[in-house]
Amino acid sequence: MGNPPDANHGLSPGLLDLIRADCPSERNVLDVGCGQGRLVLAIAPDARWVIGLDRDEDAIAQAALVAKERGIVNVEFRVADAETSDYRRLGRPIQMVAAHLCMSDAIIERAADGLSAGDPLVFAAFHIDQWKETAKVSRFAYSEDRLRQILGRTGFSIEHLQVECHVRQFASEAEAMQTLAHLRPRWESDGRWGSYLAYLSAGGRDLTQSHVVVKARRR
Numbered sequence: 001m002g003n004p005p006d007a008n009h010g011l012s013p014g015l016l017d018l019i020r021a022d023c024p025s026e027r028n029v030l031d032v033g034c035g036q037g038r039l040v041l042a043i044a045p046d047a048r049w050v051i052g053l054d055r056d057e058d059a060i061a062q063a064a065l066v067a068k069e070r071g072i073v074n075v076e077f078r079v080a081d082a083e084t085s086d087y088r089r090l091g092r093p094i095q096m097v098a099a100h101l102c103m104s105d106a107i108i109e110r111a112a113d114g115l116s117a118g119d120p121l122v123f124a125a126f127h128i129d130q131w132k133e134t135a136k137v138s139r140f141a142y143s144e145d146r147l148r149q150i151l152g153r154t155g156f157s158i159e160h161l162q163v164e165c166h167v168r169q170f171a172s173e174a175e176a177m178q179t180l181a182h183l184r185p186r187w188e189s190d191g192r193w194g195s196y197l198a199y200l201s202a203g204g205r206d207l208t209q210s211h212v213v214v215k216a217r218r219r
């Protein structure tokens with residue numbers, strides 16, 4: 001069991017280190033599924049240029065606002081679909097693709113097409129054990145084997161593949177429900193809330209957060 005993912009401004013521990021270890025100051029970095037720009041803003045001081053891309057217009061507007069307020073000038077944000085965009089047509093050559101909790105086979109394929117030999121793809125994705133107590137595996141979650149297959153098939157060599165797992169333990173059913181109240185609307189709509197309540201009623205007190213952190217290099 002490692003550090004909780006929250007220990008690093010909500011970004012997976014290890015991801016920033018992997019990015020910083022690969023000369024981002026010499027690279028234009030693309031952050032796919034950037035949301036409100038957490039990762040973009042965290043790596044901007046170390047990077048030559050960062051493009052944050054997300055299909056959510058409101059999130060992109062918020063990210064751009066925060067960057068402006070903080071006076072960060074080497075970033076830009078785009079509203080686009082990361083699964084269908086051509087990463088070679090973003091106005092600057094992309095020399096690293098990064099992502100935090102937005103990953104799919106289609107994004108890996110786009111990254112393979114968009115990067116040149118030697119360039120890295122660095123990301124944290126949901127692992128299949130994420131929230132396993134809710135008895136529902138996210139369609140965006142990966143196992144280690146499935147990642148090895150898709151990365152190998154698309155022309156990447158894996159340099160780092162590690163699961164970061166943190167199991168949160170609650171003292172009581174009431175504490176779990178109170179702590180997780182912010183997730184309730186989402187979990188009710190995707191069916192998780194009912195199955196987690198059943199788990200709590202049966203005496204379960206855990207909630208697993210599990211991410212897989214990867215660095216792969218284009219062959």
Ligand SMILES: C[S@@+](CC[C@H](N)C(=O)[O-])C[C@H]1O[C@@H](n2cnc3c(N)ncnc32)[C@H](O)[C@@H]1O
Pocket residue numbers: 032033034035036037038039053054055056059080081082083099100101102
């Ligand atoms: C779990 S959030 C992570 C956001 C951000 N990376 C972070 O860590 O704060 C996933 C994000 O991926 C975006 N997303 C999902 N599928 C996408 C796609 N096909 N193209 C662009 N963005 C996408 C969502 O809009 C959302 O902002």
